[in-house]
Amino acid sequence: MKEKELRRSLAVLPIGTVMRLTNLSARQIRYYEEQQLVTPKRNEGNRRMYSLNDIDRLLEIRDFLDEGINMAGIKHIYDEKARKEAQKKAQLEKPLTDRDVRKILRDEFMSVSGLVREDEVSFKHNKNF
Amino acid sequence: MKEKELRRSLAVLPIGTVMRLTNLSARQIRYYEEQQLVTPKRNEGNRRMYSLNDIDRLLEIRDFLDEGINMAGIKHIYDEKARKEAQKKAQLEKPLTDRDVRKILRDEFMSVSGLVREDEVSFKHNKNF
DNA sequence: TAAATCATGTAAGAAAAAGTGACATTGAAT
DNA sequence: ATTCAATGTCACTTTTTCTTACATGATTTA
Structure with missing residues (x-):
């Protein structure tokens, strides 16, 4: 199921669509990027382009915020996740x-x-x- | 699997993305709409918004054209398909x-x-x- | 063969969407 | 009361998209 993985990571959505899909304001979405919680691609014209995975991430962020977790907390969660992923991958080598x-x-x-x-x-x- | 059906019919893609995904020019995409081969939604600002189903349809149209079938031919194919769908649905009632x-x-x-x-x-x- | 039609290209001008940067606001923590 | 984090808002610029019109090359048709 590598196909699906690829589709979900294709950056095809402009920020306007992301706003509607997530109920977040453009300001919020850009701020979360500033905080490195999401990293959308840019098209040739410098417009942000989001993938379905980005959407999921943003919805998750929204949920975390609703739970009262702040930026730093969310950042920590994702850093941990990334750390573990990296470690797991490294382990698979040896x-x-x-x-x-x-x-x-x-x-x-x-x-x-x-x-x-x-x-x-x-x-x-x-x-x- | 009604969920997937819904996702595929969500109009979330601007024409620029569709161009990249299908390798069709904006002119072509709009022309096929003029010929009623695709019917994208419009957002509040009158911009065309396409779904994944629309993408599939456009790719299919591109293939038909490559095969040498002209607009009228393609239109006929889709009309037939629609007719049969409608009939099948009607049959399910009685x-x-x-x-x-x-x-x-x-x-x-x-x-x-x-x-x-x-x-x-x-x-x-x-x-x- | 000349004329018409098809599918697409291209250009102009207007409107919408999105970018950045700066300053304002609000609520919570200190 | 002050500070800071998260978000709103505004101004100005660039990019994208819209519509309309005219151009063009390839086929059909008269």
Whole structure:
């Protein structure tokens, strides 16, 4: 299903359409870009062009904001996501060591939000888990 | 899968995007509309807005033209298609009579292009088939 | 072959959409 | 009360799109 992936990442929508589809103002959409939460392409005439993936991202941002999360928080979420993606991809290159497997397992546990409080660092730092 | 149907019929693309996606000139795209081969929506500012279905239609038109079929021919093809769609929908309302079933079967045969020559009208008109 | 028609190109002028940059506003946190 | 984050608004410019009209090359038709 590489085809679908491609279609969803095609930058074909002007900002006017994105406004209607997301119920966001042009100001908001451009501001989120300024905050590096979305990175639309530009056409030859310097007009922003968005993909369906961009739309999804913007809808998600809108939801996060509605939940009361601020820009910094959202930025953090996406940075984390990108970091994990990159790491996962890197792992696929090299075979996993036992140590890697344990680390991944541990990370999975840690990312179950709310299970562990921020100040419970001892467990977090126990490399022998 | 009504969801997908909806997405494909959403008018979200400006003509510039359609040009890039189809490799057709604005002039061509507008001309095909003039010939009623496509019927894009308009936004509040009177700009043409196209759906993914419209894109498919335009690509198909381009292929027909490449095959040497002219506007009238293409128009005929789509008129036929629309006619059959309408008929099929109408049939779904009422239960089918035996006669209807035979007619549908016959039409199916007739629409297998090339099987029957244009001048072989006797078979075509034999209502007892 | 001359004339008409088809499909497309092109140009002009107007209107709409989108760009940037600056300043204003509002609500929440300090 | 001040600051800051998120958004609104305005001014001015560039790009895109619209419509209308006329031009052109390739086919059809008379």
